[in-house]
Amino acid sequence: AQSVAQPEDQVNVAEGNPLTVKCTYSVSGNPYLFWYVQYPNRGLQFLLKYITGDNLVKGSYGFEAEFNKSQTSFHLKKPSALVSDSALYFCAVRDIYSGAGSYQLTFGKGTKLSVIP
Amino acid sequence: EPEVTQTPSHQVTQMGQEVILRCVPISNHLYFYWYRQILGQKVEFLVSFYNNEISEKSEIFDDQFSVERPDGSNFTLKIRSTKLEDSAMYFCASSESSGSSYEQYFGPGTRLTVT
Numbered sequence: 001a002q003s004v005a006q007p008e009d010q011v012n013v014a015e016g017n018p019l020t021v022k023c024t025y026s027v028s029g030n031p032y033l034f035w036y037v038q039y040p041n042r043g044l045q046f047l048l049k050y051i052t053g054d055n056l057v058k059g060s061y062g063f064e065a066e067f068n069k070s071q072t073s074f075h076l077k078k079p080s081a082l083v084s085d086s087a088l089y090f091c092a093v094r095d096i097y098s099g100a101g102s103y104q105l106t107f108g109k110g111t112k113l114s115v116i117p
Numbered sequence: 118e119p120e121v122t123q124t125p126s127h128q129v130t131q132m133g134q135e136v137i138l139r140c141v142p143i144s145n146h147l148y149f150y151w152y153r154q155i156l157g158q159k160v161e162f163l164v165s166f167y168n169n170e171i172s173e174k175s176e177i178f179d180d181q182f183s184v185e186r187p188d189g190s191n192f193t194l195k196i197r198s199t200k201l202e203d204s205a206m207y208f209c210a211s212s213e214s215s216g217s218s219y220e221q222y223f224g225p226g227t228r229l230t231v232t
Binding site for chain 2: 110
């Protein structure tokens with residue numbers, strides 16, 4: 001079974017400072033990893049994904065994430081936080097060996113990011 | 118930019134009533150999904166749908182739930198007899214069929230309140 005852990009319920013960071021939102025995963029095979037962001041009263045918005053290749057992936061709005069296989073982590077980062085980045089961030093995983101026709105994503109519980117002006 | 122749309126945005130129903138939640142996936146996508154998020158909890162997978170049949174479903178997706186693609190654009194989730202614990206935000210999602218494009222695009226959700 002696949003699972004995702006986001007160890008922090010909330011992350012506070014000052015505007016202009018770098019931010020990190022942590023994610024670790026567990027799969028039986030190789031993972032496809034995703035970050036989504038949810039603004040209040042909105043749906044989940046895709047930010048970035050890791051499928052294969054370069055461990056550092058870049059996504060929307062200046063976000064990036066680093067895949068670390070040995071630590072089974074996929075932390076979300078941004079060099080300089082904006083107040084508008086304040087939202088709920090979800091990490092998700094799909095195990096590529098979970099079977100033909102299986103595309104379900106397993107989500108973490110989410111991390112609330114607050115960027116303080 | 119193409120978007121997944123969902124209607125209604127908020128549905129209030131009484132326990133035991135049937136509800137149908139509607140979704141219009143992105144037009145060239147072939148895989149469709151329903152997820153739900155109970156207030157303050159994780160987003161949970163319910164069901165995936167491809168080629169007019171369910172390809173996978175979770176334990177949550179019991180006989181009270183059904184999905185349908187009644188025409189070329191809509192994708193619906195029906196709950197036959199709602200329970201209080203069905204109160205949640207329901208998200209529809211869709212994805213392409215090509216090899217590496219596994220990101221799923223989510224709609225804004227329908228908040229279902231069962232009273």
